[in-house]
Amino acid sequence: MQVFPVTLPSGVRYWTVLDESMAMVPAADEYLRHLRFGRDAAELTTRTYASGICLYLRWCQRTGRAWQSAAGFIGLFMTWLQHAPTTATQAEWDPRGSEVRVGPGVEPARGARRVNVVLSAVRGFLLHAASYGEVPQEVLAQLYEVADARDLPIEARGIDARFRLRARHRMREAKPDIDRATNEEIVALFQACRSARDRLIIGLMARVGLRRGQLTGLRREDIHFLPDSTTLGCRVPGSHLHVVRRDNVNGAWSKSRPSRCLPADFLVVQAHDQYVLERAACPQAEDSDFVLVNLFRQPLGAPMPPDAINRLVTDLSRRAGLDRHLHPHMLRHAFGSNLGDAGAALDEIQELMGHASPTSSEPYLHPDAQRLRAAIDRVPSPRLLGEG
Ligand SMILES: [Zn+2]
Structure with missing residues (x-):
């Protein structure tokens, strides 16, 4: 046949x-x-x-x-x-003449x-x-x-x-494995960065979970890296940024999806502080609303295109001497996996990753034995024994 x-x-x-x-x-x-x-x-x-x-x-x-x-x-x-x-x-090459080999290890x-x-x-x-x-x-x-x-x-x-x-007959298909960057790889990328801007980019992907398009679409007004942003007209407490879907061609605001607010940690805020100084040294960038702009290549001050993020991560992987070339999305996967490992609940992962459905967030939940034990220990014991 x-x-x-x-x-x-x-x-x-x-x-x-x-x-x-x-x-x-x-x-x-x-x-x-x-x-x-x-x-x-x-x-x-x-x-x-x-x-x-x-x-x-x-x-x-x-x-x-x-x-x-x-x-x-x-x-x-x-x-x-x-x-x-x-x-x-x-x-034909099987000497036993049987073509089915079943057993452990096969x-x-x-x-x-x-x-x-x-x-x-x-x-x-x-x-x-x-x-x-x-x-x-x-x-x-x-x-x-x-x-x-x-x-x-x-x-x-x-x-x-x-x-x-x-x-009637159907095999259960395995969930796709998440191809994440390891924490060691992320540290190596940080260390290979030659500018505050590049450290901020890695931080926004690996510690805030931004997608490539969200990263390059960030505007200066979206960054609220202050303990209190009420003077900016925002009531969200703590350092955070807003992910707003915009139509980048005509600048109109998209109402198709509400904007999300993502907390930023100390490392990201610090990288941003340093970047603000670096960016201020480039006069061509002064009038741009975009956070991430060209500082080292022409046209200076123009918004970084999404492709530039891929090139950066590839260059950094090579400079850091990693065994493989990382992809921007693997940094976001690392963020989701770290949330899961740290015990974040499904709804928290879903909100932070911006998933429309919790099904997309499920692969990041893979509790280890220690977390399962801790979950049991958190449940108060009923006082059934030793009473009476
Ligand atoms: Zn805000």
């Missing part, structure tokens, strides 16, 4: 499945054509689906099952997918995401074959569980569908 691209006389391409004798597998070809031309799927989608169907047919062949009725064994197919080598060559050949993509392709294939009678209807019950659509909001129920289908 293998996947193969087919080019039609019109030049349109889709992918199909060929068997050992290089003949098209009719049911698979019928479905892949339907995807490409009936459902207007992209060529790339047909390739992904063809390779998923190809894996299923290969597994059916090796285990002596008819593809039309093997759906009841999808659980076994999932195990096979995780552990069978990803290329035919690997299987890395899965395919991750959960890949397995789920294959399963979607197989479900689509069998569902389509059932629609023209090649696959018995009861196979669908092995693939899908029927849920009552009355649990759904009215808009989602459809016109007269009282039931909806939910795939």
